[in-house]
């Protein structure tokens with residue numbers, strides 16, 4: 088035990104070298120920068136839109152439309168005078184949307200003939216906030232149309248609510264999960280679940296990738312610096328040497344992943360956390376009613392699945408590390424591992440594992456890293472069989488890999504196993 | 516007196532290649548025993564087996580009465596191995612490296628300190644021990660590693676080509692370190708392809724070629740037997 092902690096401290100020190108610290112700081116700075124830029128842009132886009140209006144008609148209807156726009160969350164800056172002059176003025180200002188209500192508009196509208204308004208967008212770039220201006224034009228037109236059609240209906244059929252006339256049928260939406268049901272829309276539920284879990288796959292990917300990379304590096308550096316032979320002759324069990332490397336890699340990997348995630352959230356957290364929790368607050372009772380929540384037992388199962396997966400990654404990476412002669416080979420050897428983590432990551436983001444064809448499903452689930460990516464979903468939707476199957480599968484995988492790893496370290500193979508890129512031949 | 520190390524009929528195959536074809540020798544207490552032979556003769560393979568890095572295909576190795584197959588951990592406790600090509604952790608200071616290694620062999624903190632003090636003396640690196648090992652020259656690294664191998668006063672120090680790759684001055688210094696150290700009553704098993712070096716260092720030598728031991732004895736006795744003025748000529752005549 089004394090020797091183990093001694094080894095562990097050395098391994099952690101070796102891994103926490105300058106390069107790692109620099110790259111982590113770099114990540115934080117970059118993410119912070121991205122975050123600041125996007126947040127400012129989003130704020131601009133979210134703010135009330137300022138638009139210029141030139142009313143050449145000055146009829147009762149046109150006045151009312153401007154009033155309606157004011158109500159519909161626009162800040163109106165009214166212009167007057169000749170159209171050319173107003174255009175010229177706006178071109179030199181920061182305003183980028185002008186609505187012109189032509190002369191005779193009220194006349195046409197009140198006699199139920201097609202009437203036109205003109206909107207002028209002043210393009211000054213292609214930023215996010217600029218793009219949302221397109222939506223503004225649409226919203227503007229919708230508001231105008233809504234207002235006018237309501238007016239028409241009110242005039243033609245007094246005493247009836249125009250809203251009821253336009254949408255006589257109302258839809259009550261229900262969502263059913265297994266034997267439970269609740270009132271709510273499918274989009275709302277899926278939206279809430281995605282918002283709740285969107286960061287989870289990233290966490291998983293980071294943890295697995297970082298730990299694997301760390302352990303490969305730890306062993307490959309030992310080979311590159313020619314320190315492995317000496318280490319293997321000191322009076323410590325080979326098991327302790329391997330375990331110290333794995334544990335150190337897992338710890339440093341976890342910390343790196345945490346730092347990475349902190350930066351990631353900083354960068355891509357567009358909406359305020361308040362907004363999300365508010366939105367979730369409304370959905371939470373519905374989720375509960377549907378049984379789409381995770382209890383303590385669920386979290387424990389998820390934890391087991393994650394733990395086994397990390398062990399798998401560590402053991403696999405250890406074997407790859409032994410194959411590598413130096414640091415650079417180690418880097419290229421970790422590529423297939425990263426690929427194996429990316430597969431379930433992308434599938435969990437963009438596809439539903441349960442609706443995939445059987446061969447595809449088997450292929451994905453054969454990757455030991457896949458299981459925690461789908462564990463939460465399986466827990467919520469009660470696919471406990473699949474969850475347990477994953478846990479048992481990963482457990483067997485871990486046992487075999489760890490056995491193999493300790494065998495490699497206990498025999499000649501730790502020194503004689505080699506992978507030579509040039510000859511493209513594996514010598515085991 | 517019983518020998519410290521006894522090797523009997525040692526064989527090692529790498530796949531189909533038979534690197535050792537049954538070699539036997541003994542190392543007595545307090546002596547420097549040299550294995551000499553050309554590159555590829557099987558010296559490193561022999562030393563790696565005794566250091567518990569490789570498992571023999573056949574044969575027996577006994578060290579202080581322990582069998583290699585049954586008690587490899589006893590070997591590791593009492594043997595120090597200096598590999599042919601070895602380095603130190605580049606990000607560790609020389610002194611930290613010595614500390615790190617000492618603690619595996621020491622029973623307590625005080626003993627570890629004693630080991631390190633001794634290593635500082637053996638290495639002769641002085642203040643440079645406070646620099647990271649990554650900044651050391653080849654000669655300095657070799658001295659650091661040799662000091663760490665000798666600091667625990669192992670029952671047997673196994674040194675594989677201790678001066679390989681070093682310039683004349685550094686080689687000389689390393690040889691002096693080894694020679695001076697065994698006055699303290701520790702056995703050494705070393706290998707070299709430099710026959711003159713082995714002649715200078717060793718009390719007894721074994722000539723090894725293509726996995727077989729051709730002859731064994733004190734340099735003086737071998738020179739007389741083959742009527743040669745140095746071991747290089749002895750070796751050439753023994754091969755014929």
Ligand SMILES: Nc1ncnc2c1ncn2[C@@H]1O[C@H](COP(=O)(O)OP(=O)(O)O)[C@@H](O)[C@H]1O
Pocket residue numbers: 502503529532534552553554555556557558559560561
């Ligand atoms: N890991 C290995 N795999 C295959 N062959 C090896 C390996 N190590 C050594 N050999 C072969 O075994 C023979 C003896 O090598 P070695 O013990 O290193 O010789 P020496 O140290 O005397 O130069 C050589 O032919 C060498 O090519």
Ligand SMILES: [Mg+2]
Pocket residue numbers: 555558559560599676
């Ligand atoms: Mg050799």
